[in-house]
Amino acid sequence: MTTAQESTAPVEAGVSAPVQSVDRAITILELLAREGESSVTEIAAGLGVHKSTAFRLLATLEVHRLVEQINDRGRYRLGVGNLRLAGATTARLDVVSEARPVTRQLASETGETVNITVRSEESALYLDQVAGSSALQSHNWVGQRIPLHATSNGKVLISELSEEELDAALPHLPRFTDHTITSRSGLLEDLAEVRRLGYALAVDELEAGLTAAAAPIRSHHGDIIASMSISGPTFRLTQERLDETVPLVVSAALEVSHRLGWGRRS
Structure with a gap:
């Protein structure tokens, strides 16, 4: 991506x-x-x-x-404020550590690039990336930020925010392509669909020719703390291909959530 x-x-x-x-x-x-x-x-x-x-x-x-x-x-x-900062850092490291074997498996199964992101103020921040066999190039985006409203990862990360929280997180909705959602009503409608389906799609919204699908990673409390996605060129991630790969993304994100304690089965 x-x-x-x-x-x-x-x-x-x-x-x-x-x-x-x-x-x-x-x-x-x-x-x-x-x-x-x-x-x-x-x-x-x-x-x-x-x-x-x-x-x-x-x-x-x-x-x-x-x-x-x-x-x-x-x-x-x-x-004690240092403990809060250290705890936030530890939580992110835990996500990467628990997700790594799962993201590697997902990249192997789909052949696409797999990303882990967290919300960082008005952006989504890349924490980890695993390139699949079909990746055209291996550019490492770890540490980079992407828009919340124009990406599948971003939509997942803000999907359960209240309207007040959403206004604070996204005071502006800049356009990147003709397919970028730039209206508040359009974004709310899209996020409602994300909550209903349990995953988010972004087709040509950040960049023409780029498609991504993401699913939520939850903490042991059930809060969305990160997102997992696959991304690739739109010509390859067709609707038929998404129908095959999206369930794999959702399942992989759920597995990481279980590893972090959410809905852990005895």
């Missing part, structure tokens, strides 16, 4: 200051991870900045619970 080329904007004047602040904040987290706890004075010395600068950085990190003060001792340690 391909994705729209990301635009590159010139660096604006003054951008170095916030980047420096981010670098210093990360250094604080690394320092606390290494030392266990430190005072403002020690942190300032480690950064090579004035105590007031270190204090402002710590105050910002504290708001996000990435650091916390130890009682009234004026010393800081890592906060």
Whole structure:
């Protein structure tokens, strides 16, 4: 599957200051991870900045619970917010780990490229990819982002959002081809069909000549946390071919969901 080329904007004047602040904040987290706890004075010395600068950085990190003060001792340690970030990363790694043997099997059975994606703000993010034997080229899209409304993976990831959540996730519906859904009513209708069928299709919606089919991967709570898809040229993934391969995609995604604990049978 391909994705729209990301635009590159010139660096604006003054951008170095916030980047420096981010670098210093990360250094604080690394320092606390290494030392266990430190005072403002020690942190300032480690950064090579004035105590007031270190204090402002710590105050910002504290708001996000990435650091916390130890009682009234004026010393800081890592906060519980880091556990939330680590948990999110672990969850994604779990999906890739559990899905890998299944995606390899699906790629072997269909001959098509298999992708695993998760939602990342207004995009779908590639976590893993396995190329099938019929793939025309082996371009690795891991780490790339694709539109939610114009791809089968994206449609799956937003299929169970409320209308309010959908508005927040997709304030705009840009057109990529003549087949891209660009109206809110059209998208809602399409997502209702995704919920009814249990899978999503995207035919020539992101790129002319590209077809994909995706199914949801659910957590042990039943929430959609990722999607699995096959993709290939439209001339090969005809309706007849989709009728054969879509059940395989749905079955594979269900297997990964079971591996993650959803509807696990004893």
